[in-house]
Each structure stands twice: as structure tokens, then as C-alpha cells.
Amino acid sequence: MRPAPIVVEKEALGREGADWVARELNAALARGGRASLALSGGSTPGPVYRELTTRDVPWERVDFYFVDERFVPPDHPESNYLLAEEALFKPLSVPPQHIFRMQGERADREQAASDYEKLLPPVLDVVVLGMGEDGHTASLFPGNSALQEKERRVLAVVGPKPPPWRMTLTLPVLRSARKVLGLVSGAGKRDMVRRVLAGENLPAAQVEQAQWMMDRAAAGQQ
Numbered sequence: 001m002r003p004a005p006i007v008v009e010k011e012a013l014g015r016e017g018a019d020w021v022a023r024e025l026n027a028a029l030a031r032g033g034r035a036s037l038a039l040s041g042g043s044t045p046g047p048v049y050r051e052l053t054t055r056d057v058p059w060e061r062v063d064f065y066f067v068d069e070r071f072v073p074p075d076h077p078e079s080n081y082l083l084a085e086e087a088l089f090k091p092l093s094v095p096p097q098h099i100f101r102m103q104g105e106r107a108d109r110e111q112a113a114s115d116y117e118k119l120l121p122p123v124l125d126v127v128v129l130g131m132g133e134d135g136h137t138a139s140l141f142p143g144n145s146a147l148q149e150k151e152r153r154v155l156a157v158v159g160p161k162p163p164p165w166r167m168t169l170t171l172p173v174l175r176s177a178r179k180v181l182g183l184v185s186g187a188g189k190r191d192m193v194r195r196v197l198a199g200e201n202l203p204a205a206q207v208e209q210a211q212w213m214m215d216r217a218a219a220g221q222q
């Protein structure tokens, strides 16, 4: 069943998002062993990542993965890795062996995607998603054939959001994740939020277990 969305003040999105992720990571760690956290890019998750660095989580037991990556080098301003590195990995001093990066600098995009499949755990514990105004999530864009993928866990795709070439987890991976937080902010996404929550045939609506968390503007409350 699709969880009811959580609506918070814009300034509280980072804090509430971080509380949610920290709680679910700790719940996953309470089962023993390590926990996996997969990160998205875009503008909305940054404040959540920064807040997370102050949360009480045994970070040395967390492995970091990526939901998607743009085909740019890891020090490029458009790199999702760079965002996570600055907001999360550096402040937490995460050792490199706990960071599983999508290699956006590779020329052979197909090979880079299939290499990443080998790194992914069978099931991700916690996933952070965003959503675009067109209803995309991860780098799964409306109308793209990647949405039909049933076998491959990671694909190289071309999308309308620049930079166009991207690597993305596929729906089977996202749909099998234990906990998914979808972050949305701004009035520009209001219409799409409504359609996704109504279960229309849009990429973001396919991840049915996602807990969407948004500010009032995205929820159409102001």
C-alpha cells in the first residue's frame, strides 16, 4: 500500500528527512551486520545529507551506494558523487571501501552499468529518491524503455534532464528496497506529486513502497 505523504515546512525538510533515514538505518543495523544506503542527486537531498552527519548512527557499519549518476567525472559539479562526498562522506570521514560509486567518468557506459550491478547487494536497506516535474525518479524518465526492464539492475540511459547520459538503478532494484524515502520540494512539482500519489502510470509512482516527504508547496498546501 502507498504510504500517506509526510508534509513538513520547507526549512524542516532536511531535518525530518535525516531523522527518517537515520531511524531506518538504525533499524536495519539492529538486525545485525551492515546496512546499505543508496543516494540520489538533485537539489533536494543536499540538506538531508548535511543534517544526517549529525545523527547518531554507527556510520562505520553503513555502505553507501548510488541510485543514479550522471556520466561526468567524480569531481564535476554535476556529479552526484561530488554532492554526496561534500555533504556526507567528507564530514563523516567515510572510508573509501564503504563507498560504492557509479563510475560516471567511464567511456564505455554499458560496461560501467554492468560493472555496477556486480557491486550492488541483493536488497538495498534504505534508498533516497527525488522526483522531477515530469514524474521521473532516479534517472528513469517517462516513456524511456528502461522502465520496462525486468532483468538488468543497472542501465545506462539518455534522458531529457541535463547532463543527458546517466546510469541508473532500475525499477526491480528500487521496488525491492526495504525502505524508500522520496523527497520533493517546491510548487513546480505540485501537480506531479498529486498524480504520483494517485498512482498514475509515471516512473515515480512505480516505486509503490516509497514514503514521500515534501514541503507544503509541493503538497499544494500554500
Ligand SMILES: O=C(O)C(O)[C@@H](O)[C@H](O)[C@H](O)COP(=O)(O)O
Pocket (backbone or CB within 6 Å): 040, 041, 042, 043, 044, 045, 067, 068, 069, 070, 080, 129, 130, 131, 132, 136, 137, 138, 139, 161
Ligand atoms: O541525479 C539526478 O538528477 C536524480 O537523482 C534525479 O532523479 C533527481 O532526484 C530528481 O530529478 C529531482 O531533482 P531535484 O531535487 O533537483 O528537483
